[in-house]
Amino acid sequence: xxxxxxxxxxxxxxxxxxxxxxxxxxxxxxxxxxxxxxxxxxxxxxxxxxxxxxxxxxxxxxxxxxxxxxxxxxxxxxxxxxxxxxxxxxxxxxxxxxxxxxxxxxxxxxx
Amino acid sequence: xxxxxxxxxxxxxxxxxxxxxxxxxxxxxxxxxxxxxxxxxxxxxxxxxxxxxxxxxxxxxxxxxxxxxxxxxxxxxxxxxxxxxxxxxxxxxxxxxxxxxxxxxxxxxxxxxxxx
Numbered sequence: 001x002x003x004x005x006x007x008x009x010x011x012x013x014x015x016x017x018x019x020x021x022x023x024x025x026x027x028x029x030x031x032x033x034x035x036x037x038x039x040x041x042x043x044x045x046x047x048x049x050x051x052x053x054x055x056x057x058x059x060x061x062x063x064x065x066x067x068x069x070x071x072x073x074x075x076x077x078x079x080x081x082x083x084x085x086x087x088x089x090x091x092x093x094x095x096x097x098x099x100x101x102x103x104x105x106x107x108x109x110x111x
Numbered sequence: 112x113x114x115x116x117x118x119x120x121x122x123x124x125x126x127x128x129x130x131x132x133x134x135x136x137x138x139x140x141x142x143x144x145x146x147x148x149x150x151x152x153x154x155x156x157x158x159x160x161x162x163x164x165x166x167x168x169x170x171x172x173x174x175x176x177x178x179x180x181x182x183x184x185x186x187x188x189x190x191x192x193x194x195x196x197x198x199x200x201x202x203x204x205x206x207x208x209x210x211x212x213x214x215x216x217x218x219x220x221x222x223x224x225x226x227x
Contacts, residue, residue, distance in 0.1 A: 004153075008151060030214075031213050031214060033213075033215070035218075041217040041220055041221065041223075042115070042201055042218035042219050042220045042221050043154075043201065043203075043216075044218070045215055045216075045217070048213055088153065089152070092213070092214045097142040097144075097161070097205050097206075097207055097216075098156070098158070098159065098214075098215050099124065099216055100216060101146075101153045101154040102153055103151060103152060103153035104153050104154075
């Protein structure tokens with residue numbers, strides 16, 4: 001079945017770059033998403049990438065997609081303490097609206 | 112601005128009680144979803160709905176039911192709450208995807224339910 005895997009924790013220093021990785025299994029995914037969850041809150045959409053793209057950049061965020069390896073990454077440049085949160089990747093598995101989410105990566109940014 | 116609201120941020124109930132969690136969206140979205148979130152397990156889909164009065168089981172429907180009488184409202188019901196249903200519950204809504212339209216889901220703030 002469909003599966004999305006992420007490592008659970010990442011710790012970086014303020015000002016460094018953070019790279020959060022994700023692997024997925026369904027090669028027919030149309031869109032892949034990154035969501036951010038701050039403590040005690042719901043999930044907010046950060047960015048998404050269409051499956052026929054390799055890269056998408058949005059200010060400090062860079063998404064890289066390797067379809068051959070089914071690998072998605074989110075790079076945050078100049079990481080700030082406000083970036084501390086849980087980051088979820090997700091894939092669309094059909095056009096009916098369901099998303100499959102990874103376990104979430106908790107990013108901790110140390111001053 | 113996109114808005115999904117949930118009836119309570121925090122809820123404490125006793126084992127065996129019937130519990131209602133309400134979710135309302137103001138974006139005229141067809142799709143609505145209920146997830147539970149537990150540490151290390153990510154989000155797991157409980158039920159979803161593509162339209163009024165329609166419902167489909169997700170990955171973990173046991174012990175839950177849902178109701179969608181109006182397009183904007185999707186209710187999650189715990190018929191007889193148990194301690195293993197202590198969790199964070201998240202509601203989301205989306206438009207149907209397809210073509211160039213994404214399946215972006217918009218989330219409510221969550222309800223942290225504790226069952227004693």
